[in-house]
Amino acid sequence: MVTSLRPVVAESPPPAALAWSDRWREVRNRLLASARFRRWAAAFPLTRPVARARAREVFDLVAGFVYSQVLAAALQLRLLDRLAGGPADGASLARAMALPEPAAERLLSACAALGLAEARSGGRWGLGPRGAALIGEPGLAALVAHHAALYRDLADPVALLRHGGATQLAAYWPYAETGAAGGDPSRLADAEVARYSELMTASQPMVAEQVLDAVRLQGQRCLLDVGGGEGAFVQAVAARVPALDLMLFELPAVAARARDRLAGLGLARVRVHGGDFLRQPLPRGADVISLVRIVHDHDDEAVAALLRAVHAALPAGGRLLLAEPMAGTPGATAMGDAYFGIYLLAMRSGRPRTPQRLTALLQGAGFQGVRRLPTRQPLLAGVIEARVKLT
Numbered sequence: 182m183v184t185s186l187r188p189v190v191a192e193s194p195p196p197a198a199l200a201w202s203d204r205w206r207e208v209r210n211r212l213l214a215s216a217r218f219r220r221w222a223a224a225f226p227l228t229r230p231v232a233r234a235r236a237r238e239v240f241d242l243v244a245g246f247v248y249s250q251v252l253a254a255a256l257q258l259r260l261l262d263r264l265a266g267g268p269a270d271g272a273s274l275a276r277a278m279a280l281p282e283p284a285a286e287r288l289l290s291a292c293a294a295l296g297l298a299e300a301r302s303g304g305r306w307g308l309g310p311r312g313a314a315l316i317g318e319p320g321l322a323a324l325v326a327h328h329a330a331l332y333r334d335l336a337d338p339v340a341l342l343r344h345g346g347a348t349q350l351a352a353y354w355p356y357a358e359t360g361a362a363g364g365d366p367s368r369l370a371d372a373e374v375a376r377y378s379e380l381m382t383a384s385q386p387m388v389a390e391q392v393l394d395a396v397r398l399q400g401q402r403c404l405l406d407v408g409g410g411e412g413a414f415v416q417a418v419a420a421r422v423p424a425l426d427l428m429l430f431e432l433p434a435v436a437a438r439a440r441d442r443l444a445g446l447g448l449a450r451v452r453v454h455g456g457d458f459l460r461q462p463l464p465r466g467a468d469v470i471s472l473v474r475i476v477h478d479h480d481d482e483a484v485a486a487l488l489r490a491v492h493a494a495l496p497a498g499g500r501l502l503l504a505e506p507m508a509g510t511p512g513a514t515a516m517g518d519a520y521f522g523i524y525l526l527a528m529r530s531g532r533p534r535t536p537q538r539l540t541a542l543l544q545g546a547g548f549q550g551v552r553r554l555p556t557r558q559p560l561l562a563g564v565i566e567a568r569v570k571l572t
């Protein structure tokens with residue numbers, strides 16, 4: 182079925198007066214919707230580069246799901262790892278990936294077009310600049326692999342928006358749905374938490390780098406990482422600020438994994454507590470508590486309860502660090518609002534929030550001095566700091 186792209190007439194009457202910015206946008210849209218204007222802009226030398234870039238952006242939206250699946254295939258077939266070992270010819274790559282040669286050539290051409298691979302001298306193929314960046318961040322490959330679940334949930338995006346229903350992503354993150362439905366996530370077994378915990382551990386280093394470049398922890402006594410997964414964040418903190426005492430709070434099954442992993446890293450000194458942060462008080466003793474990629478997983482009511490629990494666990498003057506990708510982040514709205522907005526819808530719990538909304542929730546829980554700490558890559562995480570009132 183081909184869906185019409187003609188504008189649908191709004192049922193409600195337009196507002197009496199449009200702001201000048203709205204009027205300008207209406208004019209802009211009329212121009213961009215006009216085939217005659219687009220033809221002119223593409224022909225005129227001064228507007229041609231912009232016209233081409235706009236056409237590319239629109240086409241990227243149309244074809245983006247294919248690009249993502251090319252990347253998924255390249256990673257599944259370990260093509261980027263193979264190219265990282267040095268340039269190779271198509272025939273040997275086809276053999277290594279167990280693909281017919283024409284299919285391998287097609288994948289390689291697609292990867293070259295997307296900057297993942299590139300044609301090299303002597304008819305060989307090498308790693309492209311985007312491929313090199315991906316190889317340098319193993320967490321990204323893990324994220325792409327787990328998108329198989331989201332991809333299936335998005336096969337009918339309108340049904341997802343209308344009805345929700347059972348989704349693969351909700352099964353992937355069982356604590357979210359269990360908690361949102363009033364169940365007890367602290368009963369989850371190792372087999373239910375292992376998959377997502379491994380993904381979080383693989384992708385945490387790139388987030389920790391952003392957070393720890395943005396905050397100063399020198400002078401703090403003890404940090405408690407709430408929902409700290411298998412301990413990848415406290416591991417990064419220990420490497421930066423070795424004198425800091427460290428604690429971690431997690432669901433019992435994840436806490437057990439964290440204990441084992443941290444002991445294996447020589448970090449048995451981290452005190453790991455198992456429990457449910459929505460039902461049990463948090464351990465006392467930390468003067469700074471971190472919530473890294475936690476708040477966006479939960480609906481407002483749960484977030485309010487969690488922030489009150491964090492507030493209660495901190496001493497007067499204590500500090501909360503909240504870090505996650507945020508909605509409305511200039512230059513990163515596609516990630517915050519589009520990717521995480523839809524991702525968390527499929528997960529059936531939580532939403533991306535703007536810093537303003539997070540500030541309101543923090544103030545509602547009693548925090549003061551709420552401020553943003555700029556990160557180098559806000560696309561990966563923004564950071565907000567808040568304080569408990571000094572008595």
Ligand SMILES: C[S@@+](CC[C@H](N)C(=O)[O-])C[C@H]1O[C@@H](n2cnc3c(N)ncnc32)[C@H](O)[C@@H]1O
Nearest residue numbers: 356381385408409410431432457458459473474
């Ligand atoms: C998105 S993961 C983030 C993990 C880690 N902070 C990171 O950034 O890698 C959310 C974590 O919160 C934990 N969690 C979710 N609900 C919880 C609850 N009610 N009590 C304790 N931990 C919980 C999950 O087990 C999971 O490890």
